[in-house]
Each structure stands twice: as structure tokens, then as C-alpha cells.
Amino acid sequence: MSNDTDVIVVGAGLAGLVATAELIDAGRRVILLDQEPEASLGGQAFWSFGGLFLVDSPLQRRLGIRDSHDLALQDWLGSAGFDREEDLWPRRWAEAYVDFASGEKYAWLREQGVGFFPLVQWAERGGYLATGHGNSVPRFHVTWGTGPAVVEPFVRRVRAGEQRGVVTLRFRHRVTGLTMTNGVVDGVHGEVLEPSSVERGRPSSRVVVSEFTLKTQAVIVTSGGIGGNHELVRRNWPRRLGDPPKQLISGVPDHVDGRMLDVIASSGGHLINSDRMWHYPEGIRNFAPIWSNHAIRILCGPSPLWLDARGQRLPIPLFPGFDTLGALQHILSTGYDYSWFLLNQRIIEREIALSGSEQNPDLTGRSISKTLSRVLPGAPGPVEAFKKHGVDFLVRKTLPELVQEMNALTGEELIEPAELERVIVARDRQITNPFGKDAQVTAIRGARAYLGDRLIRVARPHRLLDPAAGPLIAVRLSILTRKTLGGVETDLSGRVLRAGGRPLPGLFAAGEVAGFGGGGMHGYRALEGAFLGGCLFSGRAAGRAVARNVL
């Protein structure tokens, strides 16, 4: 049977688009398949906040941040905690990725027209010792135009290839298997789903209308992670974090179903680190959902009190934005799968941001005037909307009233108002001096030494119960699923490996399905912004390697 094309790419998210763009540049013919309708081109990256991990960038330098390759690698390895035999390729990918992020990544993106919001953000602050988890310095560069602007250059390159007739995009094509001849992957087969006119990100019909088989020289799988498939998330749940939460909400669209992982495994590809995942404890229910169980993640500054279901403060250093999985593990150890942020109006105006392109219309729309208004009093519009309409937000003038509402929302009298008041008053006494013993207050002061935090992100330390900073606000936080850190084991060319390390000829993988490279380049914990970056880097590597390998 003759080939239908040089290369087949499965999944038109960011990793698939990058790989395809590279193949086009190298003069290869590509068929790009996706199970979703055309409206969802770009996958998760379109919805993303567009935060990218960059090291020693011109923007960091302008803000007085001294970063370096060595510091970033130290932070990466301290967070990843690689400790398994199968971490061989993940560690190599991590090293190569830090080289990329501190080397050509910035220039490569700028060449393609990608710009950045000038105030670099500080994600995963850590709070442990220098060799432990977290970013020592701010490195989260928000793309000007957020997620859609990260996707844009690659869509442009792929659409240009389509016009030249070298790429065919086939939507509603769901791959269910790989074809092999003499141990070499030489095609895919699957189901054609009925046409769907649903808007971007909404769940689409799974009714099958026909089947297809396509032959090729090489297949690159870029099908994303498992976060939309809660059954799979629970099955792979890492016991070190406690029992899987009874309630999960979804930070990703339904198409993030993880089904291709089984397809790869059943053809002999090796899946590793399936128990490593990156889910957030700061999820709120979207009052205007797009996908099933749609959850939004709060990106929080360091000032709110983080309380467990019984109103106890989370232990140090589990302050908002410091250690995602540390907080998740602690929350699950309480026997409840939710927690609370307790804050006030002054803090919400500075410190509550929402992840996602649609929750940041100022940055997504590249509006300078609207973005500048972030420094003015008042919370951004989408945050105000959640305060008003979100089921998880409670706003009251006094603490007793607020606690009454918190207990009413959960249907259990778990929080004792007098005890919570004692905890908050004790914390508030630490504000009197510009120094003190409360580690969270010290961390807030430390953060404000960074210009970006002082300007737009971290409120001046003040008493939480100061009526002038009110009203008081409580936000109930649930666990939302997002990223898959493990995946298909690959070498630095993106070649899929069999158990034992031999390549499975003809098969490549990139992006989230490959744990963003190697089968888990983040190890146990991530530094943020390296998921999109991982798609860019691994998609590019796989595209270039395949281009070299096909004739």
C-alpha cells in the first residue's frame, strides 16, 4: 500500500502545530488529525494564560532580576526530585529544556512575533531551602495576548502550508490504533466522528460515522494529557498525596481524555511516571462553564490566609502560590478535599488573578489601557464577576457573619468563629512592626522587595480585620485537574522508546502526552510556564527529527 503522506501528526494542540510547522519548513508533506472540530484548533494552549518559563531574559534584567542557567537548573532539579531509574531521559530532557529556556527560546519566539507583558510574574515561590522546590526568582513571562498569541505563529505557519498544499488538516478524526508492519509503525486507523458545530472548547459529539486508515513514514503523537478524564486521574493517583479526592473539577476541556496513551502502550511504547501529575488546590467553579465541570484556577499572591476545612491555617511554607503539590497533599491529609482563602477587598484587588485567556480580556485583547488599569483601585472585571456570581465566593462585613456563611456553604459547622478570630488577630498583631515572627508576613514583605510584586501583585501588609480594607471575603477552593507530568518515554529526538530503551521505529511523541519530553521532564513538581514551553521545545525537536528521518 502506498503512503498517504510523509508524516501523520495526531493532535492539533500546540505541540502538534509546532511539529507540523517544522515539518513544513523542511519540505515534508503532513496530515494533521484531530478528534475535535476545527473551532478547537490549538487545543488547551488557546485557553492558557500564556505564561512561559524563561531564564535570564531581557525583561527579567530590566526589572533587576539576576537569573542564570545554573540557578534555574538548581531550582529545576530541586523541584523535580528525580529519583527513579526511569528518570534517565526525563533528566536529560530537563537539562536540555533549561538550556533552551536560558538560551534561544526568547529570541526564537520574538522572531515569530511573540511579545510579553513587561512585569515578569513569580510562580511557585517554594519557601524551602535553596536546594528545595520553587523558583528562586520571578520567571513566569505572560505572553502579550495570552494563550492565543502563543498558538498564533504556529497556526499561521500551518495554514500557509495548507495553502501550498503540503498539509491537510482533518478534524473529527479520532485515532484509535497504530498500524505496524514488521515492527515498524507505518500508519494510524480510527473513527470519523459526526460533524459538530459546537464552539471552541465545548464537548463535541462522539457519534462515529465511518472509519479510516492512513499510511505514512512516521507518526508523531501530540494528543495531550489525561486531566479531562477523571477516571484515569483517579486510577493513576499518587498515593503519596493521599487518597484521590472524592470531588474533582476540570481545569481542561473534555478532549484531554488520555486515550492515546493506551493506544501507544498497546503498540509497545513505554509509559513511565504515570503517577506524577500537577493538579491545583485553588479551583473555583466557573459560573459560565464551557467544558464539563469547568474549573478556573486562582493565581494568588501571598497574602490571603489559607485555611483548611476546619479553619486552621495551612502549615509553613504552604502560603498561596508557594508549593502546589505540598498544599494539595496537606489538604487531602485533613480528610476533606476543599480549603479556603480568607482575605479582604484590599487583597482581592491586588492578589487574585484567574488563569486562562478568557479570564484576562485585557491581556488577551492586547489592550494597553485596560492592562494598565490593573494598577488602579478595584479588582479586574472577571474577578469582580466571580465575586458576584461565583458559588464559591462569600463576602461579608464582619467575621462572625462570614463564618456563618462558610459553614452554611459546606453544610457543616466545622469552623468555630471565636477560634478563627483568635488566629486572625494573632496574625494581625504581626503587622505592627516592619519585622516579626510570622513566616507568611515575612514572605509578603520579602515579595515586595521585587518591583513587579510591589507594583501590581502584592498588597502592602495590613491587618486583615482592618475595616478600611474590608469587606471580608472567603473563597472555597476545590481541587482541579490540569497537567500530566508523566507519559510516553522518548529520547531527545522525540522517538518513542520500548521498555528496555530501544526505539519503536516510526513512532514519535511530543507535548503533554510525552510528559513534555522524555516521559516526565518535570519530575515530581513543576516550576510553571514550562508546559507551553515544553510543547514548543518537544514539538520542535520531534518535528525536526522526523524531517531528518523521512525521505
Ligand SMILES: Cc1cc2nc3c(=O)[nH]c(=O)nc-3n(C[C@H](O)[C@H](O)[C@H](O)COP(=O)(O)OP(=O)(O)OC[C@H]3O[C@@H](n4cnc5c(N)ncnc54)[C@H](O)[C@@H]3O)c2cc1C
Ligand atoms: C486554562 C489553562 C491555562 C493554562 N495556562 C498555562 C500557562 O500559563 N503556562 C503553561 O506553561 N501551561 C499552561 N497550561 C497548560 C498548557 O496549555 C497545556 O499543557 C498544553 O497546551 C498542552 O498541549 P498539547 O499540544 O500537548 O496537548 P493539547 O492541547 O491537549 O492538544 C491535544 C490535541 O490532541 C487531540 N487528540 C487527543 N486524542 C486524540 C485522538 N485519539 N485522535 C485525534 N486527536 C486527538 C485533542 O483533541 C487536542 O486537540 C494551561 C492549560 C489550561 C487548560
